[in-house]
Amino acid sequence: MKLLVAVKRVPDPEAKIRVKPDGNSIVTEQLKFVINPFDEIAVEEALRIKEKLGGEVVVLSIGPSEAAEQVRTALAMGADRGVLVKTDGAYADPGIIARALAEVAKQEGFDVLLMGKQAVDTDYGQTCGMLAQILGVPCASFAYKVEVEGESKRLVVVREVDGGLETKLIGMPCIVTADLRLNEPRYASLPGIMKAKKKEIRQISLEELGVEVTPKLRVESLEEPPKRQGGRKVGSVEELVRALHDEAKVI
Amino acid sequence: MPNFIVQERDQRFLLFEVLNVQSLFSHPKFSELSEDVASMVLDEAQKLATEVVYPTLSTGDKEGCRLENGQVYVPKAFHACYRAYCEAAWNSIDISKEAGGQGFPRILGTAVREWFSHNFAFLSYPDLTQGASHLIDGFGSEEQKNKYLPGMVSGKWAGTMCLTEPQAGSDVGALTTKAIRQPDGTFRIKGTKVFITGGDHDLTENIIHPVLARIEGDPAGTKGISLFLVPKFLVNKDGTLGNRNDFEIGKIEEKLGIHGSSTCLINFGDNGECYAELLGNEREGMKIMFLMMNGARLSVGMQGVASASAAYLHALQYAKERLQGTSIERFKDPTAPRVPIIEHPDVRRMLLWMKSHAEAIRALLYFTSFCLDKWETAASEEEGESWRGLVEILTPVCKAFASEAGFQVADMAVQVYGGAGYTQDYPAEQLLRDSRIAPIYEGTNGIQALDLVGRKLAMKSGAYFRGLLEHMGQSLGEFEETPATAEIAKAVRKALGRIEEAAFIFMQASAEGRLVVPLSYAHPFLRMFGTVVCAWLLTWEAAVAAKKLEEAKSAGKALEVGEDKEAAFYQGKLLSARYFATNVLPQVEALFQGIQSQDLSMVEMHEESFA
Structure with a gap:
C-alpha cells in the first residue's frame, strides 16, 4: 500500500491569536505551531493501515520552510519520509494547495491519500474535494472508520453524517478525510524522534512543481471576536423572552 | 491542552540560553542530539504530560490504591498513562544505551522529568524502576543484567528500593532483615520492610525489589549490610515467570497525599522460602545503594520543582480570572468595577514570591544535573573532579531546599485561591498534600543537612x-x-x-x-x-x-x-x-x-x- 498523508502547519489551538495592525494577517512571532489535529488523525490512520498491510507512508506538506517541523513530527510518529512544498511567504489558498498536492501525488503515485477533514486555522475544508476533482479519483470525507476490503483495491469508509452513519465503498486510488473520532493518534516515542532525524524530507518550491501561485482568494480583513460581555440576571420569564427578542434578537 | 505544569519558556531559557546544554552535543556520546531534537523531545513530553498524565492527577488522588487478597491495585487511570509513558520510552530516557535505554544526557532526563513530576503518585512507579535499573546496570553480574534489565528497561517489569524497617528509618544501620546463605550461592531473606513505595501494584507482571539485609554473621551497623535482588515472581532461565516468591504485602499506608502511590509493608520470608540474589559484593550494600539514592534525591528535588511550578501556574491563572475588590485608585468608590485579584499588591507579592522560588529551584536542579553530565563527559580527570565536587555538595541541597520550597509554594498557592483553595474544587490543596512528602522521604531534610555539613563540606x-x-x-x-x-x-x-x-x-x-x-x-x-x-x-x-x-x-x-x-x-x-x-x-x-x-x-x- 502506498499511503500519502497531507499535513498542515497551524497555530496551536491553545494559543491566543492576535491580529496584526495591518488587519489581514495574524502575529506569528513567538506563536507555537502544531500539526493540524485532524491531519494528525489522518497520519495515525495511515500508520495503522501500513502496520496491517505493509507499504509506505509519505507525509506531504505545503507551507513555509518551518513546516518541516510538522513533517518531522509525523516522521517521529512513524511515517517513512516527507515532501515539503515551500510557499515561502506567499499566500496559498485551497486551490493552490490542492494543485500542489495533486502534482506531488502524481509524482509519487498512491493507493490512498489521507488528510484531515479541515484545517483548524482557516476551517475551509475545501482541499479534499478540489484535489479529488483535479486527480479524477473518488473521495470520502469525514471518515469515522476505514477498512481495506479484503484483497480488493477498495476501501470501506464509514462516515459521520447528520443523524447517523453512512457506509461507502470506494475504489483505490482514493482520498479520505479524517473526522475527530476516526482514531486517537499515538504519541511520538523517543526512539521515533531519533529515527525521524535521519529520515528524508524532500523540499521543493511551488514554481518547481509548475503550480500557478496567484491565489483566487484574497483575505480582506481579520477581526478579533468581540469581547464577551458579562451576563445579567433577569427577574421573570417575561423579561427573559423580551430581552431575547428585543435586545439579543435571537427569537 | 493548556499547560499548568511547567513554565515552558523558563525551561527553554534555562536549558538553551543560560546553561547552554548544546555544549554537550559535541561530545561523541551525544552526537545524535541537537537543539532541534532536544526541543522536539520537550514538545512531545509536554504533549503526553498535559494530555495524558495531568488528567489523572485528580482521579488518581480520589481513587487511591487498594489491597485485595495480597495484591495491590493502583488507580485505573494510571494503567493507560503507564503504557503510553513506557511505549514512548520516557522511562528509559537517561538509562545507558548498553542497558537498552535511550542514553540521553541527565539534564534532558531532568527537564523531561519535570513534565511528569507534578503527578508524582504516578511517576513514582516508573521512576523507582529506573533507579533500580541503574543499580543492576552498575553492579549486576552479566547474568543478572540479562535476566532483569530487558524487562525493567522496557517497563514490562518494575523495581523498587527496600531500605526502611519499623526500627530502622533514618538509622538504616539498625536494620534487622536477615539474609541466609544457601549452598547454591543464593540467599533466603527474612524480615519486614515498611514504607516501600510501589512495593506492589498491578501495572506490571513482575516487580524486582532491591532489598538491604544483613547476611547472618556479618557485623552490626551499616558496614555489615548487603544488597539483594528479590523478584516478586522468580524468573526462569528462558525468561518466563516462575513461582511467586515468598513474601506478602501486609498493608498499604493511608497517607496525607500521593494517594495513587502504593506505600507497602512487606513481610519477606514468612515461610523461610524468600529467594534472593546478592547484588554486587557482600557488605557493600550501603555503598551501592547510595549510588541509587543520589539519583533518587535529585528526583525528589525535582518533585519540589514540579510542585512549585504547577502550584504557581494554577494560582497565576486563578489570580487573573478571579474578580474581587476594586483597583487601588478607586478603592473608595463602591460602584467601581471589580478587578482580577492579580491587580492587588498583596496578591502580586505572593505571586512573585512563588515565581522567583519556582524558577530558582528549577535552576538549582537543572544546574546540578548539568554538572553530572559535565562530570561524565569531562576531557580530563581533573576537570571531572571539579564538576563532581559541585554535584556532591549540591545534591543534598537540591533534595532539601527544593522539596521545602516546593511545599511552601504550594502552600502559598492555596492562599492565593483563598477559601476556594482550601476546597477540593481546585487542585491547590492536592498539590499541597502531595508535595508534603518530599521533605520526608529519600532521607529526611534533617539527614540531608547533616550530609551537607558532616560529610560534604569536609570531602577531599x-x-x-x-x-x-x-x-x-x-x-x-x-x-x-x-x-x-x-x-x-x-x-x-x-x-x-x-x-x-x-x-x-x-x-x-x-x-x-x-x-x-x-x-x-x-x-x-x-x-x-x-x-x-x-x-x-x-x-x-x-x-x-x-x-x-x-x-x-x-x-x-x-x-x-x-x-x-x-x-x-x-x-x-x-x-x-x-x-x-x-x-x-x-x-x-x-x-x-x-x-x-x-x-x-x-x-x-x-x-x-x-x-
Whole structure:
C-alpha cells in the first residue's frame, strides 16, 4: 500500500491569536505551531493501515520552510519520509494547495491519500474535494472508520453524517478525510524522534512543481471576536423572552 | 491542552540560553542530539504530560490504591498513562544505551522529568524502576543484567528500593532483615520492610525489589549490610515467570497525599522460602545503594520543582480570572468595577514570591544535573573532579531546599485561591498534600543537612566546598560588571561570605569538641546555603536576560513589554532576581546570626521543659 498523508502547519489551538495592525494577517512571532489535529488523525490512520498491510507512508506538506517541523513530527510518529512544498511567504489558498498536492501525488503515485477533514486555522475544508476533482479519483470525507476490503483495491469508509452513519465503498486510488473520532493518534516515542532525524524530507518550491501561485482568494480583513460581555440576571420569564427578542434578537 | 505544569519558556531559557546544554552535543556520546531534537523531545513530553498524565492527577488522588487478597491495585487511570509513558520510552530516557535505554544526557532526563513530576503518585512507579535499573546496570553480574534489565528497561517489569524497617528509618544501620546463605550461592531473606513505595501494584507482571539485609554473621551497623535482588515472581532461565516468591504485602499506608502511590509493608520470608540474589559484593550494600539514592534525591528535588511550578501556574491563572475588590485608585468608590485579584499588591507579592522560588529551584536542579553530565563527559580527570565536587555538595541541597520550597509554594498557592483553595474544587490543596512528602522521604531534610555539613563540606579536605565557592565567586565578578545585575551580585557576594564564615564556625567548634554546634545548626546552614546558591543562579539568569534585551535593542528591535512576549519574559527574569535578592536573600543574614551565636538552647533544654 502506498499511503500519502497531507499535513498542515497551524497555530496551536491553545494559543491566543492576535491580529496584526495591518488587519489581514495574524502575529506569528513567538506563536507555537502544531500539526493540524485532524491531519494528525489522518497520519495515525495511515500508520495503522501500513502496520496491517505493509507499504509506505509519505507525509506531504505545503507551507513555509518551518513546516518541516510538522513533517518531522509525523516522521517521529512513524511515517517513512516527507515532501515539503515551500510557499515561502506567499499566500496559498485551497486551490493552490490542492494543485500542489495533486502534482506531488502524481509524482509519487498512491493507493490512498489521507488528510484531515479541515484545517483548524482557516476551517475551509475545501482541499479534499478540489484535489479529488483535479486527480479524477473518488473521495470520502469525514471518515469515522476505514477498512481495506479484503484483497480488493477498495476501501470501506464509514462516515459521520447528520443523524447517523453512512457506509461507502470506494475504489483505490482514493482520498479520505479524517473526522475527530476516526482514531486517537499515538504519541511520538523517543526512539521515533531519533529515527525521524535521519529520515528524508524532500523540499521543493511551488514554481518547481509548475503550480500557478496567484491565489483566487484574497483575505480582506481579520477581526478579533468581540469581547464577551458579562451576563445579567433577569427577574421573570417575561423579561427573559423580551430581552431575547428585543435586545439579543435571537427569537 | 493548556499547560499548568511547567513554565515552558523558563525551561527553554534555562536549558538553551543560560546553561547552554548544546555544549554537550559535541561530545561523541551525544552526537545524535541537537537543539532541534532536544526541543522536539520537550514538545512531545509536554504533549503526553498535559494530555495524558495531568488528567489523572485528580482521579488518581480520589481513587487511591487498594489491597485485595495480597495484591495491590493502583488507580485505573494510571494503567493507560503507564503504557503510553513506557511505549514512548520516557522511562528509559537517561538509562545507558548498553542497558537498552535511550542514553540521553541527565539534564534532558531532568527537564523531561519535570513534565511528569507534578503527578508524582504516578511517576513514582516508573521512576523507582529506573533507579533500580541503574543499580543492576552498575553492579549486576552479566547474568543478572540479562535476566532483569530487558524487562525493567522496557517497563514490562518494575523495581523498587527496600531500605526502611519499623526500627530502622533514618538509622538504616539498625536494620534487622536477615539474609541466609544457601549452598547454591543464593540467599533466603527474612524480615519486614515498611514504607516501600510501589512495593506492589498491578501495572506490571513482575516487580524486582532491591532489598538491604544483613547476611547472618556479618557485623552490626551499616558496614555489615548487603544488597539483594528479590523478584516478586522468580524468573526462569528462558525468561518466563516462575513461582511467586515468598513474601506478602501486609498493608498499604493511608497517607496525607500521593494517594495513587502504593506505600507497602512487606513481610519477606514468612515461610523461610524468600529467594534472593546478592547484588554486587557482600557488605557493600550501603555503598551501592547510595549510588541509587543520589539519583533518587535529585528526583525528589525535582518533585519540589514540579510542585512549585504547577502550584504557581494554577494560582497565576486563578489570580487573573478571579474578580474581587476594586483597583487601588478607586478603592473608595463602591460602584467601581471589580478587578482580577492579580491587580492587588498583596496578591502580586505572593505571586512573585512563588515565581522567583519556582524558577530558582528549577535552576538549582537543572544546574546540578548539568554538572553530572559535565562530570561524565569531562576531557580530563581533573576537570571531572571539579564538576563532581559541585554535584556532591549540591545534591543534598537540591533534595532539601527544593522539596521545602516546593511545599511552601504550594502552600502559598492555596492562599492565593483563598477559601476556594482550601476546597477540593481546585487542585491547590492536592498539590499541597502531595508535595508534603518530599521533605520526608529519600532521607529526611534533617539527614540531608547533616550530609551537607558532616560529610560534604569536609570531602577531599574541603576541596569540593572551596571549588563551589570559587565557581560562584568567579561568575559573580562578571555579574558585578553588568549594570543590570551589579547591585544584586554584590548582595549575593556578601551572603556568600557568610556561608564561608558559618562553615568556619562549624569547623572550629568541631575542632574544639563541640560537635553539637554543627549538628544543631546543620539545617539553618543548609537553608542559608540553598538561598545563596539560588540567588546566585537567579543573578546569572538575570545577567543573560539583560544581555538579550540589550542585543534586541541594538538590533533596532526595541522590545516593549506590553507588546512583546519575549521582552516581557526577560523583564520578568530581571525582576524575579531583584525580588529574590532584596526580599529573600536577607534571610541569610538572620540565619547566620543564629549560627554565629552558637546558642544551644535547643540542646540545653531539659526534656521536661519541652512542656
